Amino acid sequence: MDTQHPRPMDRDFYVQAREAATAAQVVEQVDFDEPGAFLLDLGAGETASIELLSGAQIVNLLPFNTADPDERLWAHETCLLEGLWLTRYSRLWGTMARFRPLLTILEDTVVTPRRPGEMGAHHHPVYGGAGTPASWKWAGGREGTLTTWEQFAAALATRALPTTLIKDNACLFQKTRLDAPAQRLDILASDAVTGDRVTLFAEVDVTLMLALSPYVDGASATADIDESPRPVRITRTTAVAQPLGWPYPDMGYPDLALYLDETGTRATEAVPTPGREAILS
Amino acid sequence: MSASTIGLALEPVAPPIDQPFYDRLQAARSSFTKVDEHTVERGTGYGLRVSAGQAFRLVTVERAQIVDLCLTSAEDPTEHYAAGTQLAWEGGFVSRGNRIWGTAPRSRPLAACTADTLRPKDDASHARDHVSHGAHCNAHHWMLYTGTHPRTCYDNLRAGFAMLGLHQRYVHDNMNIYQKTALDPHTGQYLEGLSDAEAGDYIEFYAETDLLVVVSLCPQGSGADTLHGGDDDWVPYFDMPVYPIRIEVYDTGITPQGWPVSR
Ligand SMILES: [Zn+2]
Numbered sequence: 404m405d406t407q408h409p410r411p412m413d414r415d416f417y418v419q420a421r422e423a424a425t426a427a428q429v430v431e432q433v434d435f436d437e438p439g440a441f442l443l444d445l446g447a448g449e450t451a452s453i454e455l456l457s458g459a460q461i462v463n464l465l466p467f468n469t470a471d472p473d474e475r476l477w478a479h480e481t482c483l484l485e486g487l488w489l490t491r492y493s494r495l496w497g498t499m500a501r502f503r504p505l506l507t508i509l510e511d512t513v514v515t516p517r518r519p520g521e522m523g524a525h526h527h528p529v530y531g532g533a534g535t536p537a538s539w540k541w542a543g544g545r546e547g548t549l550t551t552w553e554q555f556a557a558a559l560a561t562r563a564l565p566t567t568l569i570k571d572n573a574c575l576f577q578k579t580r581l582d583a584p585a586q587r588l589d590i591l592a593s594d595a596v597t598g599d600r601v602t603l604f605a606e607v608d609v610t611l612m613l614a615l616s617p618y619v620d621g622a623s624a625t626a627d628i629d630e631s632p633r634p635v636r637i638t639r640t641t642a643v644a645q646p647l648g649w650p651y652p653d654m655g656y657p658d659l660a661l662y663l664d665e666t667g668t669r670a671t672e673a674v675p676t677p678g679r680e681a682i683l684s
Numbered sequence: 685m686s687a688s689t690i691g692l693a694l695e696p697v698a699p700p701i702d703q704p705f706y707d708r709l710q711a712a713r714s715s716f717t718k719v720d721e722h723t724v725e726r727g728t729g730y731g732l733r734v735s736a737g738q739a740f741r742l743v744t745v746e747r748a749q750i751v752d753l754c755l756t757s758a759e760d761p762t763e764h765y766a767a768g769t770q771l772a773w774e775g776g777f778v779s780r781g782n783r784i785w786g787t788a789p790r791s792r793p794l795a796a797c798t799a800d801t802l803r804p805k806d807d808a809s810h811a812r813d814h815v816s817h818g819a820h821c822n823a824h825h826w827m828l829y830t831g832t833h834p835r836t837c838y839d840n841l842r843a844g845f846a847m848l849g850l851h852q853r854y855v856h857d858n859m860n861i862y863q864k865t866a867l868d869p870h871t872g873q874y875l876e877g878l879s880d881a882e883a884g885d886y887i888e889f890y891a892e893t894d895l896l897v898v899v900s901l902c903p904q905g906s907g908a909d910t911l912h913g914g915d916d917d918w919v920p921y922f923d924m925p926v927y928p929i930r931i932e933v934y935d936t937g938i939t940p941q942g943w944p945v946s947r
Contacts, residue, residue, distance in 0.1 A: 410828070473853060473864070476821065478768070479767060479817055479818055479819035479857045480819050482818075482867075482872075482874075483818065483819075483874060486871060486872035486873045486933070487872030487873075488872045489868055499822055499838060499852075499855075502822065502824045522869075522870065523869040523870040525872065530768055530771060530817070531768060532766060532767065532768015532771065532772060532774035533697065533768065533769060533773075535769065535788040535789070535791050536789060536791070537697075537699065537769075537791030538697050538769070538773075538787060538790065538791075541697045541698060541699045541700070542698075551923065552788045552789070556789075565762075566788075566789070567762045569787075569788070569913045570768075570857070571767065571768035571857070573765050580869070581867055581869040581872070582775075582836075582869075583810040583866070583869040584810060585775035585776065586771070586775050586776020586777060586810065586816075586866055586867060587696070587772070587775040587776065588771065609940050653881075654829060655827035655828055655831050656824070657823035657824060657833060659702065662823075662852065665935070668853065669852055669853055670851065671851045671852075671853060672851055673845070673846045673849050673850055673851045674846050674851075675839065675842055675843035675846050676835075676838075676839040676842055676852075679834075679835045679839045679843070681903075
């Protein structure tokens with residue numbers, strides 16, 4: 404991996420989009436409090452807000468290109484580009500071959516107070532991946548609880564999509580602290596409050612796969628959790644701006660024909676990248 | 685400081701482990717028998733099959749060389765290394781004693797790290813070698829800095845998977861062996877370091893199931909040269925020194941215990 408690779412960003416564009424989002428027309432609003440992931444299709448330029456209705460609730464987010472779900476959140480590369488924790492104007496990047504922004508955060512109202520011993524703790528880590536049935540089980544979680552992985556799997560099934568599309572997800576409203584020597588993420592009680600929200604701008608036609616985490620606000624040991632997830636409100640608005648597209652003009656960009664087939668999706672022939680294949684002995 | 689003082693709520697996940705099994709495995713290491721070896725040439729990738737109960741080593745030949753390492757179940761190639769689970773369960777680095785976890789729904793150990801001869805030279809920062817996460821360099825990274833791109837890790841991994849009959853969608857987020865880095869605990873940004881590996885160092889993994897092992901020798905070489913040191917300090921990719929790695933495969937004589945195990 405390459406650990407420093409800044410990408411250009413037209414900050415003014417997002418400042419204006421954020422302003423426009425405050426006055427955008429609502430086209431869809433759902434209060435969501437049931438187990439089972441929610442799929443929300445967003446057109447390019449539209450926004451979606453996730454707002455807490457009854458205290459802190461971790462909301463897991465795995466976005467994918469609606470027309471080509473193989474292009475989905477690349478949490479590891481997003482971490483390289485944006486850092487571990489997401490906030491206003493963080494971009495959520497998609498997988499190869501296009502490796503472009505899928506979403507940009509226009510608003511994040513969560514405040515992280517500074518408490519003794521919590522130096523370095525922040526909300527919205529882009530790395531998830533622990534919301535599996537095994538994690539829940541080995542941490543002593545209550546039997547019969549639908550984990551994030553199972554919720555994602557069920558939601559994908561409604562569109563006849565395979566579970567192999569599940570990758571590490573972003574964890575909105577989750578508070579974590581990085582244990583520096585071990586580089587492990589400690590989950591802390593979220594500081595988010597009722598009314599806090601995160602607003603996302605769709606850079607392309609994108610589907611948000613959202614699941615309420617059974618860990619609720621992260622405040623209780625897994626074995627002690629007997630509370631159901633708390634409700635959130637999901638609001639979609641009309642387009643607030645025409646996305647700039649990617650790459651920006653005059654930016655170096657690889658020839659995507661090396662990776663995509665004639666349908667515009669990643670080629671599924673088991674061959675090396677053309678022109679870069681003479682590498683095996 | 686106790687966990688409760690700092691507000692730590694969710695305890696680390698502790699999957700069951702049959703420690704006596706891994707003790708026996710360690711004790712048997714001196715009788716492992718080498719059955720195959722292959723030197724992966726500079727700037728390339730490679731794919732091989734390693735049977736359950738075998739072990740494989742990634743050996744530095746001349747000096748440190750960043751190796752992107754993918755592990756996939758040979759039985760079901762949709763089951764592969766799970767970087768997020770690894771980070772959550774075992775932390776950000778891989779070394780002796782760590783199990784290497786696969787994707788849900790099985791979420792089982794694909795391998796176990798049984799040896800790591802690298803010795804950190806400087807613990808002043810939190811950066812260490814053998815990072816458990818971070819994916820792979822690709823054409824986009826290199827285009828940005830050099831205007832062109834070499835055989836990037838994505839291309840090398842794609843070629844390695846092709847050797848095994850699998851296409852590019854099987855390339856997954858991987859371990860970064862002989863890469864020294866860490867996330868800054870305050871900013872969440874990556875810190876860079878130079879690998880502490882010397883020629884002859886190796887890291888060894890025991891295959892808990894039949895594995896497809898795919899490696900890429902990163903065109904960034906040892907990490908000692910940077911693509912982005914400053915306006916006058918960019919190193920064109922074709923000038924960057926890249927070093928070979930030797931893969932050695934061993935019969936261990938120890939049959940995996942299977943999964944799940946009783947604690
Ligand atoms: Zn690389």
